[in-house]
Amino acid sequence: MVRQRGYAATSVEDICADAGVTKGAFFHHFASKEALAVAAADAWTDVAAVRIFTLPDWVRLSDPLQRLIAHVDFRLSMMEGAAADFTCFVGTMVQEAYATSEAIRTACDASISAYCARLAEDIAAAIDAHPPRIPIEPLALAHHIQAVLQGAFILAKTKGEPSAARESVQHLQTYIALLFGRGETNEQDDFRQPAGH
């Protein structure tokens, strides 16, 4: 429901009605709407970890670069149908709550940070196994992948349809291929380093 209407627009009563639970029962188990949001973000972290890093077959590929590529392929393959069905609950919620609820922001940060940290492991291993043409910071690339996905979700919501979102992820695929020197055997490495002032 949050992925469809947003956090503020989803009332506790809506949630209760959908869950087949009374408001009294709800407030018996959760101190506030905010507490549910935090619990839901935590639960999302666990569910997403299983769905993305445990269940798929490709997570058992031996080559970490193949796993990384399969990971992005997998995320792309999820982008079809209604946006509310494939977008990120945590990313949606944090946009509304980051400035008003530190508890929610922290829970969403934990969720995204856990995802990026896990992804950075494979990236680090991929760098070891297949030295890229330019130096890569694993966590920074994980952040970039996360950003492309979150941004693609916004595109899908905006367009009402996921083709632009998919185009964006396809460019991410191209980037990873270029980084790890697939397709072209180009020897010069005078690429400018990302400049961080």
Place this chain on the structure above:
Amino acid sequence: MVRQRGYAATSVEDICADAGVTKGAFFHHFASKEALAVAAADAWTDVAAVRIFTLPDWVRLSDPLQRLIAHVDFRLSMMEGAAADFTCFVGTMVQEAYATSEAIRTACDASISAYCARLAEDIAAAIDAHPPRIPIEPLALAHHIQAVLQGAFILAKTKGEPSAARESVQHLQTYIALLFGRGETNEQDDFRQPAGH
């Protein structure tokens, strides 16, 4: 205010108080809160176009690839301080309203589409002037750039601080450099210029 608290959490009365206007005056000029949202998205389109495509000095660079690179540098240079000050109003609002208000979704789509179309012009010219190592669809790359920016905004909100967002945009810079085969052609070695206003 929407960039800070979100659309639903921003009341008409809040907006009126901030603008020094009474509620009566507001509803004299706008039929509804939704009508204001649409008008604000339209206004955002115009303001952003001027700020990004007219005012900066680098828009008058002759080489379209230099303009494209300066563009991304410029967007990166804006990512500092509080997230509410540099994030995208339209991208924030559409996430909450895309499923509940077709009028708002359409206005936000028009804003983002106008930005991408304009960016795609420079990309198309850059492709002509500096044939890339792999085929590029101008509008698709524009979508990708837009996605990275929107995703970076989410990262900044989540982390409470924009360094991860900047890392992501720096990867976008690297991608563009790789795409256009920097070093491969006989181009000048540094077409960056200090971004500012």
Place this chain on the structure above:
DNA sequence: GCCATCATACCGACTGGTTGGTATGTATCA
């Protein structure tokens, strides 16, 4: 086996406050 005690789980009516929007009155100006 039986009852008193108590904690947990839950219900649903209610409350104080907020919200988008309206109805009505008034000042200004062409």
Place this chain on the structure above:
DNA sequence: TGATACATACCAACCAGTCGGTATGATGGC
């Protein structure tokens, strides 16, 4: 004189959260 531009008071709906009360089940003394 009439249209425009407001201001003020107000309303019905809604919302998060509370509160008094009930059902259930575990514990323990006798």
